[in-house]
Amino acid sequence: MAGKVEEFPGASSVIKVGAALDAVTGSLDELRSATRVAEPLETVLGRLAETALEVLPEADAVSVTSLEEDRSRTIAATDEAAVRLDEQQYAADRGPCLDAARTQEPVRTVVGEHTDLWPEFSAAAENAGIRASLSVPVLVDGAGQGELLGSFNIYSYRAEAFDPIDEKLMRLLTTAASAAISNARRWQATAETVTQLENALVSRAEIDQAKGVLMAIHRITADEAFHQLVEKSQATNTKLADVARNLMTSLHTDR
Numbered sequence: 001m002a003g004k005v006e007e008f009p010g011a012s013s014v015i016k017v018g019a020a021l022d023a024v025t026g027s028l029d030e031l032r033s034a035t036r037v038a039e040p041l042e043t044v045l046g047r048l049a050e051t052a053l054e055v056l057p058e059a060d061a062v063s064v065t066s067l068e069e070d071r072s073r074t075i076a077a078t079d080e081a082a083v084r085l086d087e088q089q090y091a092a093d094r095g096p097c098l099d100a101a102r103t104q105e106p107v108r109t110v111v112g113e114h115t116d117l118w119p120e121f122s123a124a125a126e127n128a129g130i131r132a133s134l135s136v137p138v139l140v141d142g143a144g145q146g147e148l149l150g151s152f153n154i155y156s157y158r159a160e161a162f163d164p165i166d167e168k169l170m171r172l173l174t175t176a177a178s179a180a181i182s183n184a185r186r187w188q189a190t191a192e193t194v195t196q197l198e199n200a201l202v203s204r205a206e207i208d209q210a211k212g213v214l215m216a217i218h219r220i221t222a223d224e225a226f227h228q229l230v231e232k233s234q235a236t237n238t239k240l241a242d243v244a245r246n247l248m249t250s251l252h253t254d255r
Contacts, residue, residue: 045076048173049152053078055169056154058161060130064138065150067101072150081128082155085121092120100135101151106167107135110159131159136170203241210244213251 049062061079063086065072074086089095095118096107109118110132111125125133133156138149152174156162207229214225229247233240 042075049076049078052152052154052170052173055173056134056162056166058132058156058158058166059154060157061155063097063153063155065097065101065135065153067098067150072098072101075150081130082153085124085128085130085133085155086153088120088124089118092118094118095121096133097135097151097153100137100153104137104139106137106171107133108162108167109133125155129157130155132156132161134162134166134170136167136174138174203244206241206244206248210247213247 045064049064052062053059061077061082063074063077063079063082065086066075072086072090074083077083077086086097089097096109100107111122111130115122125131134154135151136154137151140149152170154162154166154170207226210229211222211225214220214228215222218225218228220228229240229243232238233243236243238246
């Protein structure tokens with residue numbers, strides 16, 4: 001485990017903190033500017049992972065775990081090696097990234113020191129040359145004290161990597177990024193709603209066209225034409241819009 005930070009840090013620690021805070025401040029300014037433009041959640045989290053890689057000089061790979069009801073998954077990563085380490089933990093249903101997400105507490109570990117606790121992760125990390133990891137829970141705006149998204153996972157090839165200063169920097173980064181993540185989620189939900197509305201409008205237009213064709217061919221009312229489309233939909237177990245689309249396609253084909 002990384003050595004304990006002294007109560008009164010030396011000059012090297014002060015320099016490290018100063019440089020890291022400058023990096024955090026600069027990265028968050030860039031993030032703030034970028035999130036003024038609507039972006040998918042995966043894009044925002046990918047940028048945050050790159051920011052963590054820049055802020056922590058001992059970090060060699062960063063991933064973001066999403067802890068969902070039915071499964072866990074990696075939704076952003078700076079390196080494929082981080083994805084493979086995450087997936088080993090998901091498959092075993094244990095590991096530092098899952099512990100951090102579930103306990104909502106940071107987890108720092110040196111690979112090999114907790115083999116009995118996370119045997120699958122330890123073996124996979126050793127095979128990949130990873131010697132230390134730091135996982136920090138990610139909370140976004142929500143009910144109560146915050147809604148759990150998952151965890152940020154930082155991996156290093158050096159066993160001495162990561163100390164309480166790195167942990168605090170990651171807490172600062174994830175806290176400051178909470179609003180950006182929430183905005184991305186709201187944008188994504190809005191985009192999905194707009195797509196659904198657009199699809200509904202297209203379907204309505206196709207149904208109206210099909211009704212008009214049936215009215216002209218059979219000299220029936222709008223209600224009678226709609227009833228015919230509904231009957232066809234029910235009889236073939238086909239969506240009403242698809243019935244209308246198939247009708248219009250058949251007319252063009254028959255010409």
